Amino acid sequence: MSRNIRIVDTTMRDGSHAVAHQFSLEDIRAISSALDSAGVYGIEVSHGDGLAGSSIQYGWAKHSDEERLSAANSVVSKSRITVLLLPGIGTREDLKIAIENGAKIARIATHVTEADISEQHIRLAKDMGLEVMTFLMLAHMERPEKVLEQAKLMEGYGADVVYVVDSAGAMLPGDVKERVGLLKRKLGIEVGFHAHNNLGLAIGNTVAAVEEGATAVDGTLGGLGAGAGNAPTEVLAAVFDKMGFETGVDLYRIMDAAEDIVRPLMQRPQVIDKSSLILGYAGVYSSFLLHTYRAVKRFDVEPRDVLIELGKRKVVGGQEDMIIDVAHELSKKKGAGGGKR
Numbered sequence: 001m002s003r004n005i006r007i008v009d010t011t012m013r014d015g016s017h018a019v020a021h022q023f024s025l026e027d028i029r030a031i032s033s034a035l036d037s038a039g040v041y042g043i044e045v046s047h048g049d050g051l052a053g054s055s056i057q058y059g060w061a062k063h064s065d066e067e068r069l070s071a072a073n074s075v076v077s078k079s080r081i082t083v084l085l086l087p088g089i090g091t092r093e094d095l096k097i098a099i100e101n102g103a104k105i106a107r108i109a110t111h112v113t114e115a116d117i118s119e120q121h122i123r124l125a126k127d128m129g130l131e132v133m134t135f136l137m138l139a140h141m142e143r144p145e146k147v148l149e150q151a152k153l154m155e156g157y158g159a160d161v162v163y164v165v166d167s168a169g170a171m172l173p174g175d176v177k178e179r180v181g182l183l184k185r186k187l188g189i190e191v192g193f194h195a196h197n198n199l200g201l202a203i204g205n206t207v208a209a210v211e212e213g214a215t216a217v218d219g220t221l222g223g224l225g226a227g228a229g230n231a232p233t234e235v236l237a238a239v240f241d242k243m244g245f246e247t248g249v250d251l252y253r254i255m256d257a258a259e260d261i262v263r264p265l266m267q268r269p270q271v272i273d274k275s276s277l278i279l280g281y282a283g284v285y286s287s288f289l290l291h292t293y294r295a296v297k298r299f300d301v302e303p304r305d306v307l308i309e310l311g312k313r314k315v316v317g318g319q320e321d322m323i324i325d326v327a328h329e330l331s332k333k334k335g336a337g338g339g340k341r
Contacts, residue, residue, distance in 0.1 A: 005245045006216045008042035008105075008133075009035050009233045010194075011262060012068070013084055015224035017048040017287045019267055021061040025071040027265060028063075031221070032072040034257035035079060039248045040233065041216075042082040042105050045072045048226065048287060049317070050109065051083055051090035051098060057320055059290075066097050073102030080104040080131070086317075087117045092124060099128060108154075109135035109165070111316050112142045115150035122157040133161040133192060133216065138316055140170040140283055144178045151183050161190040161216050166205060167287075167317070169198030169227055169280040173208040184213035192216035195231045197223060198280025200272055202231035203239060210245065221254075221262040227286030228276035234258045275303045282311025288323060295323045299331035306330060 011031055012023060023031075028045065035043045045068050047053030047061050054061035061068075065083075072081055082105040083098045084090075095106060106125040108118050118134060125132045134154040139147050151162040164179045176193065183191045193209035195202040195218070206217050219233030234257070237249040275293070279286055284307050292310075296303045309326045 003245055004215065005210060005240055005247050006041040007233060007236060007247050007249060008044060008082055008216065008218050009040045009220060010044040010218050010230065011035070011220040011224055011233070012072070013044040013046040013048060014218075014226055014230055015220045015262070016046075016061070017226035017290065018224050018229065018270065019265065020290060021047055021054065021059050023062065023068070023265075025063055025067060028068055028071040029075050030261050031257070033075040034253070034261055035221075036076045038250045038253035038257055040079055040254070041248065042080045043072060043076060044082040044084060044107070045069050046084045049089065050086040051094035053086070053089055065094065066101060069098055069101035069103065076102065082107060084109060084135075085121060085125075086110070087121050088318075090121075095125060095128060095130075099130070104131060105133060106130040107133045107135055108159070109137055112136045112139045112147060112150060115153040118154060119157045122154065122159055126158045132159050133163060134159040135163045135165045135194065137165045137167045138283075138285065139164045139179060140166060140168060140175060141314065144182045147179050148182050148186055151187060155187055155189050159189060161192045162187065163192035163194050163216070164209070165194040166196055167285050168283045169196030169202065169286055170283040171201070171205055172199075173201065173204055176205045176208040177212050180209045180214050181212040190215050192218070194218040196225065196280070196286045197228040197230060198272065198276050198286060200228075202229070203235055206231045206236060207239060207243075210240070221258040222266065223270045224262055224266060225270075225286070227279045227289050228272040229270040232258065275307065278304045278307045282308050284311045284315065285317050287317070288315075288320065291320050291323050292327075295327035299327040301327055301330040301334060
């Protein structure tokens with residue numbers, strides 16, 4: 001095969017969840033420099049919940065968006081600095097600050113049924129000269145036909161790429177193939193895929209997406225990310241090389257970046273523990289994991305019970321406050337004699 005695959009590394013955005021958004025500016029410069037040297041297409045630098053995400057709801061970041069982007073921009077010369085924006089959180093001013101600090105790509109993300117709220121953000125980013133990649137998050141929650149309907153809206157608004165996003169790490173390879181394959185056949189723009197590893201399928205699902213025609217995919221160094229993490233960028237580079245795809249990524253350099261720079265920053269091993277496995281099993285947003293750990297410590301309940309209940313309620317990104325509600329409700333049942341499982 002001789003197809004080019006663009007890899008966007010999101011260590012400093014999705015990986016931000018796993019370190020409670022506490023990357024230092026020195027961390028950001030080191031990671032950005034290593035990724036630029038390795039030749040990834042895009043380097044995403046944002047709070048885990050996108051531009052302006054630093055808040056009591058989503059978690060306070062150690063540094064501002066402007067400081068993080070400026071740090072990355074000071075060492076990046078080849079790769080494209082990328083930012084995530086969620087309508088309702090990020091604004092025109094946030095995009096302007098991002099561009100002033102080197103951003104070349106905007107990723108506009110909505111829930112899989114809410115593409116219509118992205119129109120002004122997509123058009124604005126295009127008018128400001130940015131490449132626009134759009135995200136349909138928690139794509140496992142809707143049938144492929146609904147995902148296509150929403151993707152067509154984003155295409156009509158001017159998106160350059162539409163991503164199928166497995167935010168909960170809940171998809172099986174067949175689920176990925178159905179959605180990515182349908183979008184590839186029916187859209188006139190590129191299709192991308194973003195994986196989480198809660199069921200241990202991040203690499204396999206990304207391969208399935210590429211086999212169905214996806215040409216833009218995401219990874220993080222060492223798999224650092226929300227829940228059980230993401231598809232490791234260094235593994236993607238190795239796998240795609242073996243498959244005969246061109247990524248432009250230097251395998252040794254990307255391996256060194258993961259091993260020497262990012263692994264020492266991990267606050268806990270990036271593994272599939274029982275709670276992150278339940279995220280994928282129940283279909284719960286991966287970034288809910290650390291919030292859940294804090295809630296269960298406060299209310300002395302079982303994290304799996306909280307996550308299963310959140311899955312039953314079909315919570316989505318932006319409903320982090322529900323974690324506290326559920327943990328509190330379970331603690332009252334426990335006090336009434338329900339007990340832990």
